[in-house]
Amino acid sequence: MTHHRFTLLVLALTALQGCANTPSAEAQLRGAQPIEAQISSAKSALTEEETQQKRFEAWKTDFINRATSKGYDRALVTSVIQPAIINELALERDSDQPEFTKPVWSYVDNAVSPDRLNTGTSKLIENEEVFNAIEARYPVPRHILTAIWGLETAYGRIMGSHDVVSALSTFAFEGRRTAFGEEQLFAILDMLAADQVRTEQLTGSWAGAMGMTQFIPTTFRDYAVDFNSDGNKDLWGNPYDALGSAAHYLSRHGWRKNEPVMIEVAVPSGFDYSLSETATKTVDEWKALGVRPMTGERWTENQSPLSAEMIAPAGHKGPILLTFKNFYVIKKYNNSTSYAMGITVLGDALRGVQTLHTDWPREDQALSxxxxxxxxxxxxxxxxxxxxxxxxxxxxxxxxxxxxxxxxxxxxxxxxxxxxxxxxxxx
Ligand SMILES: [Ca+2]
Incomplete structure (x- = not known):
């Protein structure tokens, strides 16, 4: 929306420059408006932009005052908020996140692309000591952490270079996500006050996610760890801190050591698919309904008492899966079934296990x-x-x-x- 407004301003300014002497050839070709109208629309665009700037500055003053009255140090708040500038991307709608609009197979295929799999395999070898140390402290296995690293930032290659305070100030300033923006800014103030990070480290995505594992500030404040104990939670440059923080997050959300995440199953003919996504049953109960692992293996004794739900993300023609507690722990990281499937399939591939055996109904056309x-x-x-x-x-x-x-x-x-x-x- 603001992109549009910005474009109008640029067009209006261009027109103004063109008519300092005579209307430009381009303007004549376009059958331009009378000069007075051009000037007036350029002025009103300028005024709109100026008003937005003024409102943003007023928001800063207000935020600084409110934060101070909440007990935050005025000098700290001012030094963090005052330099913020409006981030145009952050003003755009955030409804086009790929895991919510692509067909599930397109997301899962991309998650386990040859490049991501090869790089992940190298990362597992390069960081063996990192993973040994993390697995000694947390129950989360290395291949899941590597999959998160790979899907979030292509193993640290694409972490985002936006100034996170500016991006979040833009959210907090106006639009649909003001409450989110403010909450995240307060988390940043908490992180700085507690000396967890330094201001100049705070870069990330336009949505405010930071570092190799893309933690938003509230997650960072509450779950990031200084795994290598050097006095800084460096989720941008230090794999111990970044992957250790992801392990800590999943662990605190209930990750269960050595339990499955997701298993593809075969069901008997005439199976009642209305149980999918609605019923939670133990493996033994699913077994009694004729549900068995797609690999042809038997359910193990350890699996029998575990609770699982069934999902059929592309209907009965695609893979049908039992999802376990750990699947829902991954969804705490990113609340999307496609994302949790992508992590599981990539994680399994990284340990040499094939998760999916049935192909997707790729001929199906998704609904617009x-x-x-x-x-x-x-x-x-x-x-x-x-x-x-x-x-x-x-x-x-x-x-x-x-x-x-x-x-x-x-x-x-x-x-x-x-x-x-x-x-x-x-x-
Ligand atoms: Ca550290």
Missing amino acids: FEDKQKMQVKLTELGFDTKGVDGQIGPNTRRAIRAWQKSNGLPAEGYMEQKLFKRLMTS
Whole structure:
């Protein structure tokens, strides 16, 4: 949105420069507005930009005052906030994160690309001592940490070079994420006050995620560790600190040593897919329903009592998986099923294990944003309430899809592609 405004300003300024003497050839070709109108629109664009700057400066003053009244040191807050500038990217919508819009197989394929797998294999060898030390302190295995490192920043290659205070100040200043921005800025003040990091280290993504494992400030403040005990939590340059912090985070969120993350399964014909995503059962209970590992191996005694859910992220034609506690611990890192699958598949590949055996239904065509909205309207009209029309397929929409599928004698897997969508829309 602000990009658009900025473009208008540049266009208006260009037009102004062009008409200092006579209208430019380009302006004449475009059938330009009268000069007065050009000047007036350039002025109003300028004014808008100026007003935004003024509002931003006013926000800084207000934030500094509020932080001071909360007990933060005024000199510290001022030195952190005063230099902030508006980050244009941070003003854009953040709805295009790949794990939320790509088909699941596109995300998983990319996660386990040959380059990521090869580099990860080298990183495991290069950092053997780092991983030995981390595994001695935390229950999280090295191949999972390496997969996080690889997916978050391509093993530290792409960490983002945005000034994080500016990016988060932009969020805090105005828009949909003001509360998030403020909370993160306070976390940065806490980190600096506690001498965890130095101000000049605070670079990251436009969304405020920092270092090799992309910790946002609240996560950094609460979970980052100075693993090598040198007095600085260096998640940008030190693999002990970065990977140790990721291990600490997963450990504190309940990682269970030596338990599986996700296992592909085969189900008997006529299986009730409406159990997927809705039922939590022990492996023994799944076994009693005829669910068995896709590899043909038997469930082990250790696995029998473990709780697991079933997911079928691309419907019954794609891989069907039992997901265990550790799967949901990974989702605490990034709340996306595709992300957790990507981490598991890459992590398994890094230890020489193949997670998925069934190929994805790649011929299926995903629904567009508009089609997803149409589907939500239609399902709700038919009495299967999606609890809103937002073009995002969340648990409520999947529940509605399942109910509609069940009532039509279809596998109730909660997944819909073009073919099924057409059937729904003509019903
Ligand atoms: Ca350190």
